[in-house]
Amino acid sequence: MSSNLVKGTAILTIGLFLSKALGLLYVIPFYAIVGEKNIxxxxxxxxxxxxxxxxxxxxxxxxxxxxxxxxxxxxxxxxxxxxxxxxxxxxxxxxxxxxxxxxxxxxxxxxxxxxxxxxxxxxxxxxxxxxxxxxxxxxxxxxxxxxxxxxxxxxFEPTSVSQLVEQIVRIVVVLVGGFIVVNVLDLSPRTAVNFAVFAAFIGALAGLVVLYKYWMKYKPEFSQLYASxxxxxxxxxxxxxxxxxxxxxxxxxxxxxxxxxxxxxxxxxxxxxxxxxxxxxxxxxxxxxxxxxxxxxxxxxxxxxxxxxxxxxxxxxxxxxxxxxxxxxxxxxxxxxxxxxxxxxxxxxxxxxxxxxxxxxxxxxxxxxxxxxxxxxxxxxxxxxxxxxxxxxxxxxxxxxxxxxxxxxxxxxxxxxxxxxxxxxxxxxxxxxxxxxxxxxxxxxxxxxxxxxSRMVFRRLVLIGIFNVIMFIAVHFTLKGLLAFSPVGGKMQALLYVMICAFVGVVVYGALSLKSGLAQKLFGDRLTRITKKLGFGG
Incomplete structure (x- = not known):
């Protein structure tokens, strides 16, 4: 198993996940500031x-x-x-x-x-x-x-961190600027959208600063390699x-x-x-x-x-x-x-x-x-x-x-x-x-x-498919039960239902993956050692 691939993927994926998650979450307040038509x-x-x-x-x-x-x-x-x-x-x-x-x-x-x-x-x-x-x-x-x-x-860390900082700075400028334009300066929401897209430039400048700091950190190592x-x-x-x-x-x-x-x-x-x-x-x-x-x-x-x-x-x-x-x-x-x-x-x-x-x-x-x-x-x-x-x-x-x-x-x-x-x-x-x-x-x-x-990969993908079908059925009936108890009546209730169903899905999918040993085979020895202590199959 390639440790470079796992480590590099983990670093980049975590950074991308946080960046994408922030890129989604900021839309919620921005949507509220400018409205459905203007966004x-x-x-x-x-x-x-x-x-x-x-x-x-x-x-x-x-x-x-x-x-x-x-x-x-x-x-x-x-x-x-x-x-x-x-x-x-x-x-x-x-x-x-x-x-x-x-x-x-x-x-x-x-x-x-x-x-x-x-x-x-x-x-x-x-x-x-x-x-x-x-x-x-x-x-x-x-x-x-x-x-x-x-x-x-x-x-891989500099790419991940700089993307995250770039996104955070951009979002802060979008939301704070949008709020000021609409609610303080009492200007059109469409003016706030203009300001919001300009925030991409400010975020990029922040990302550049982060990369410069990483460059200075790695410079001695690169200089040594260059010299040899x-x-x-x-x-x-x-x-x-x-x-x-x-x-x-x-x-x-x-x-x-x-x-x-x-x-x-x-x-x-x-x-x-x-x-x-x-x-x-x-x-x-x-x-x-x-x-x-x-x-x-x-x-x-x-x-x-x-x-x-x-x-x-x-x-x-x-x-x-x-x-x-x-x-x-x-x-x-x-x-x-x-x-x-x-x-x-x-x-x-x-x-x-x-x-x-x-x-x-x-x-x-x-x-x-x-x-x-x-x-x-x-x-x-x-x-x-x-x-x-x-x-x-x-x-x-x-x-x-x-x-x-x-x-x-x-x-x-x-x-x-x-x-x-x-x-x-x-x-x-x-x-x-x-x-x-x-x-x-x-x-x-x-x-x-x-x-x-790779027949092994094909067999594993079939197993992943079966686990997903079981998870799908569990989440589907969980949601049906929640909706039968009380239909969705607002944002907080919708979030609660998402969290409950996601928890059920993670538990079912995770338990099946761990009990079968699939997760251990995919994610390596460290997970195997942890799961053996918890009583799951290795």
Whole structure:
């Protein structure tokens, strides 16, 4: 079992979980400050921002971690340092250019979004909010190269901590600023949304400060490795960036694929909904899909994202050394743990969709229906992230480009007709089909290239599936009993029901996993020693 993979994944996943959890929880008070109709303006800013950010970063954290890990595995620490020094300038330039592009493209994007005069937001309001968020692009790319270099040196903590601090600072600015704008200055909630998206820039500056402190902490260690390293290999800057750019194209696609799916919804959903007479509600429905429920659905995905970030340098190291056993062991471990943790979270969201939506936002049958329909797609999001990371680690970049674009093509072709037939669920179905096709091709390529077959993993996944069915039944009947006793009457009652059902789910799933020995096999010797003391099977 790869201790580097487990440790790196744990650090990154904990940081991502806290960051995602905070990113969800702050929406509750912000939703209360600006209201359901105005919060939709927020997502119109963040989708084009995420696209511009992915292009600006150009997959830097993962691409650079792969490059550095490769040369470190050969004992050449000087080449990685050489990339780091020149990359800082490249990222600064990239940030400025992407800021300018997004700032001046804001109005054309707004025209793509507004398809009917019956819609809630004006062209000017959508343009303004996109321009305010664009300032964050001046700082975020610089963070990305530092994170990538540190991850390539197996230093995962700085990425995790800086993301967390960045998120905390951003949220504090969003909530305090939003409250002051609306309740103290008595300005429009839409003005508060402008201020809220600008908070991304302030959060990024805080993240940079954290990374600088970590850099100073690790500097003596890096200097020692650099001093013991042979002179940087005969890799010219042109060759070096050619190699990195070769990595970055698939990295960009992986980083940008989810925002691209959302962007397709953003520019097609309103037009399709208007054509079937639903222009008055299209902004609100799109907000439910692309912002309110999407934030909840992405919580289970953070497990896969943590694996992806930690997996690439580990897989690259094994692949460079031609260590087939190490590769197989890492893949076995990844697929099992990811699905073991992700599937029960998804099932929980489906069963408790009404209670989750009521607690987080407000009671809304449409919103909770969207959450229940959207939740299963999280498994596909996670599998795409992990399988793409594996392909990146074994230098099959062209396949990532092919599968990403193929899935996206299906989304583009199917989106409008499915929306016209099934409204919001049509957009969800088009996303699921696109991701399923991409994941299917990725898995096929991995199995062919690495000759990867694992009956043990298949048996374990069947066992995980059985445990999830049992857990699903237990939680379902627990909720039915609670609702029969008293229907949900407010946010606190909804939260109470979520907590009771989650407790039942964790106890049932945990007991089955421990009694069967599955959890011990997945999470290693330390858990085995603890569970033996508690009387569970090892």
């Amino acid at each position: 939709g303006l927020y997502q119109y800013a963040y989708i084009p921002y995420n696209l511009a950010l992915a292009v600006a970063i150009s997959g830097a954290p993962l691409a650079i971690s792969k490059f550095v890990a490769k040369y470190n595995a050969m004992g050449d620490y000087a080449t990685g340092r050489k990339l780091m020094k020149s990359g800082v300038l490249v990222m600064l330039l990239s940030g400025v250019l992407s800021f300018l592009v997004l700032y001046f493209m804001a109005e054309p994007i707004a025209h793509l979004v507004r398809k009917s005069d019956e819609q809630i937001f004006t062209i000017a309001e959508i343009t303004s909010v996109i321009r305010w968020v664009s300032f964050a692009l001046l700082a975020v790319p610089l963070m990305s190269i530092v994170r990538g270099y540190l991850q390539g040196n197996q230093k 390293s042979p002179t940087a290999s005969n890799v010219t800057f042109l060759d070096m960036y050619k190699e990195v750019i070769g990595y970055t194209i698939p990295f960009v696609l992986v980083g940008v694929i989810n925002p691209l799916y959302q962007f397709i919804d953003m520019i097609t959903f309103n037009g399709a909904m208007s054509s079937i007479g639903l222009a008055k509600v299209t902004d609100v429905y799109l907000t439910m899909l692309n912002f309110l429920t999407h934030k909840v659905v992405m919580i289970p995905v953070m497990v896969a994202t943590g694996f992806s970030m930690a997996l690439i340098p580990v897989i690259t190291g094994y692949y460079t050394k031609n260590d087939q056993k190490g590769l197989t062991r890492s893949l076995d471990q990844t697929f099992q743990i990811m699905l073991y943790l992700t599937v029960p979270m998804v099932l929980g969201l489906i069963i408790l969709s009404n209670e989750f939506y009521t607690f987080l936002y407000s009671e809304n049958p449409v919103g909770s229906g969207v959450l229940a329909a959207y939740a299963p797609v999280a498994i596909l999001f996670g599998l795409f992230s992990v399988t793409a990371a594996i392909l990146q680690g074994i230098d099959r970049h062209k396949w990532i480009v092919f599968t990403s674009l193929t899935g996206l093509l299906f989304k583009m072709v199917l989106n409008i007709p499915l929306i016209k037939l099934f409204e919001v669920n049509g957009a969800i179905a088009a996303t699921a089909i696109g991701y399923a096709i991409a994941v299917g091709i990725n898995i096929y390529v991995i199995s062919r290239v690495l000759h990867y077959r």
